Amino acid sequence: MIEKRDEKPKLYKNYPYLVYARVSTDKDEQKDSLTNQVDICRYWLEQNNYEWNDKSILEDKAKSGTMFLERTAMQLILKKARNREIKMVVFKSIHRLARDLKDALEIKEVLLGHGVRVVTIEEGYDSEFEGKNDMKFEMFSMFAAQYPKTQSVSISAALAAKVRKGHHIGKIPYGYDRVDQKLVIKEDEAAVIRKIFDWYNNKGYGQKTITNKLNEGVENASILPPKSGGVWQLTTVQRVLKNRTFCGDFILNQYTNIKVDGRKKQIKNPESKWTIIKNHHPAIVSREEFEKANNKEVVNNRRKVTPWNEFRGLLKCGHCGSNMVIMQSWKKKKDGSKTHWNYLKCSKYRRSNKCVNHPPITYDSFRELLLQKLKEETEKASFNLEFNLTMNDQVRIRKLEKELDGIKQKIDRLLDIYLEGMLNKYDYERKKEELVKKGQQLEDELFILNNADKRDLNIETIKEALEQLNDTDQDLYNVFNKLLKCGTIYEDGSIDLKFKFGKI
Known part of the structure; x- marks a missing residue:
């Protein structure tokens, strides 16, 4: 066996x-x-x-x-x-x-x-x-x-217990230091917070004026800069005036993290979900001052309703690259009535006064200029649009075809080198696979460019936008967005416009 x-x-x-x-x-x-x-x-x-x-x-x-x-x-x-x-x-x-x-x-x-x-x-x-x-x-x-x-629930409960004992969690706010886990007033920064509320409540200054005065003070070293350094901005002043921290309150569950497309995003919870702990720490301004600054009647009287901007995201400052936004102004007539007008300004200049002050270009005059330029070229663009788009595609197609021919020649040479014994089988197959993969990508792009339906759709869409220019009383944001690639306004008032369908 x-x-x-x-x-x-x-x-x-x-x-x-x-x-x-x-x-x-x-x-x-x-x-x-x-x-x-x-x-x-x-x-x-x-x-x-x-x-x-x-x-x-x-x-x-x-x-x-x-x-x-x-x-x-x-x-x-x-x-x-x-x-x-x-x-x-x-x-x-x-x-x-x-x-x-x-x-x-x-x-x-x-x-x-x-x-x-x-x-x-x-x-x-x-x-x-x-x-x-x-x-x-x-x-x-x-x-x-x-x-x-x-x-998360356990951690939130533990943090809430700490806060109720007077402890502070999170980022230390401007105007405070943290000592033994509790907030104490930092007098030099707190003086700036008190000044902002005083200017707003008692002097009657608007938020933009306060921003400018703060930056003037930073320049002559009479006022401290914000915690991040640099300059005070309009949005920072707005947040200070709305922040309940400065009247001694602490808000739990004001924000929450959610998951969007695999990444964390912080959102603000509705006030009904907030837990407000009053008199949690020393107040920099009194509750009366805070409530006065956030009184609906006061806020409504000072709030300027931002007019609808048909050029939002399309116009840039030629000096700093920020978006151009709408500013509002008015002049009182002898009969007591007011004349209002809107004009374009750099958003960085609006926020912090730290860019050039462009010459006043009124919104209406710029809109009229843009419409005039577009209308002048409507007929020519309608005739040449298909030709221009097709020519651009043809240039790209010829380039791709040339690259594809080059890849095919490389694959043939690679085979010759392998057959001559100058390349082993593993390296040959690896290099060939790389070339084939690149060739496939080029062929995919060629397929899209050769798809006539897609090109015709682009042509018809732009033609349709051009036709809508005749109705100037409607909101033309979508039309401008379809036709205008970008516009740049320079310090001297000159304007550079780039359109999506060729030069004008």
Whole structure:
């Protein structure tokens, strides 16, 4: 009788796998450290007869599991999966993969859809053996997604308890210092806050005038600059006047973080969700002063309704590049009535007085100038529009065709070099694949440019916009946006206009 020998398990050499590790912060506990995660994954791989490779490790350091797009290592894994460069990804746990149910399922679908095996060691999940039953993965992903939400509630409750004891959390506001976790007034900065409220409430100055006076004081060193340095801006003054911190109040739950397209975004909660703790810290201005500055009657009397701007986002300052915005002015007649007009100014000059003061160009005169120039060229543009667009496309098409011919010649030369024995098979196939991929991209662009329907649609859209210029009484924002590429207004009052359908 022949005795059977025990065969050694097959060792998987050069198997294309990746090990993924992630920590949310530098303060993660030892059990979730990067080294610990890698060691656990390495032990699993060696126990399952895979040859260990130090270059297989990809790490996301200080990256939240809820922020999908900010995790560069994870994005690289998905890219490699789509390019069929890997066959397996190993995670310590689903918590390390993602803490958002939608992201976890999306990552798994991308990996499995491109033939990549997914292994999470703590949960004992292995896509190779689970088949179509993914209940285990979905269940553990749901638990992982719930954890940060539960943790957030606990942290918020702990912070709220600290605030109720008089402690301060968050960024230290202008006018204060923080001592023993409590706010104390910083007199030199607080003097600026009191001056802003005094000018607004008692002197009757508007917010723009206050901004200019503050910057004049910064220049002669009689007033401190804002905390960020630089100059005071109109929006900063507006925020100071509305900030309840300066009358001693602290607001909890004023803002919240939401997730939009894989990234965090902060939004302001409705006031009904705020928790206002009055007399939380020393006040810089009295409650009466704050309420007077925010009294609806006072605010409404001073508020200027910004007129509708048909050129928003289209006109730029030639000196600093900021948007040109509408300013309002008026003149009182002898009979007591007022004449109002609007004119264009640099938004940086409006906010801080720190750009050039353009000569007054009234909104109506600029609109009339633009309409006149457009109308003068309407007939010519209508005849030449198709020719201009087609010529631009033809130039690009010829360039792409030339590049494609060059790529085909390179592939032929590459084959000759390989057949002559000057290039090994691996390098030949790799270089050929790169050239073929680039050629495919060029062919895709050529297909789009050769699509006549798309070009005709652009022509008809611009023609339609030109035809609407005859109705000058309507809002022409969409028309100007379709025809005007950009406009630049310079310090001397000269105007440079660039249109989307050729020179005018």
